[in-house]
Amino acid sequence: MIRETIKSAQVQAMKAGDKDRLAAVRLILAKLKDRDIELRTASSVPDDDTIVVEVLQRMVKQRRESIDMFKSGGREELAAKEQAELDVIESFLPAQMTEEETKAAIESIKAEVGAASVKDMGKVMAVLKERHGSVVDMSKASGLVKAALS
Structure with missing residues (x-):
């Protein structure tokens, strides 16, 4: 399309x-x-x-x-x-998620996979990319995930 x-x-x-x-x-x-x-x-x-x-x-x-x-x-x-x-x-490109929407998605994924520290960043990033890869700037999301896990 x-x-x-x-x-x-x-x-x-x-x-x-x-x-x-x-x-x-x-x-x-x-x-x-x-x-x-x-x-x-x-x-x-x-x-x-x-x-x-x-x-x-x-x-x-x-x-x-x-x-x-x-x-x-x-x-x-x-x-x-x-x-x-x-x-x-x-x-x-499809409309990108706002920073607030990205943070909400990260929080839900973090809770879902049981991420507690920066060591779990890979798990969260993998699920985030799988679900929202086309509408999230992954370079910005990386910093948001790191902040959420630290």
Whole structure:
């Protein structure tokens, strides 16, 4: 479903003559094609939306890291270009959970698995990723889980 949305966004960007958005959408489709090729030899393949969300989240993480590096290097024009790509990529991701919703999910998982210390962080993170991986920024969730367990 997300893949079809991305493909239709490509057509709309072509018709509108929006070159920047078209370039970003084509970049997303290229990454998805690469991932599809990787999965050809996999024994079990997750559903399509899961694959798309994983690819998009990886791209978001890369763009955020690039933006930080460009800003620290004084390259604001490159940071702005990356930010524009980031905005397009994020537009295709499902709505992310708020920090309060994430904390509530962490607390319920913590109680469910009986986590009591930071040693149990892996258990909580595994269940969190399994249940909410597509709608939670796992890098932020890691800090929240650590705070909840300490």
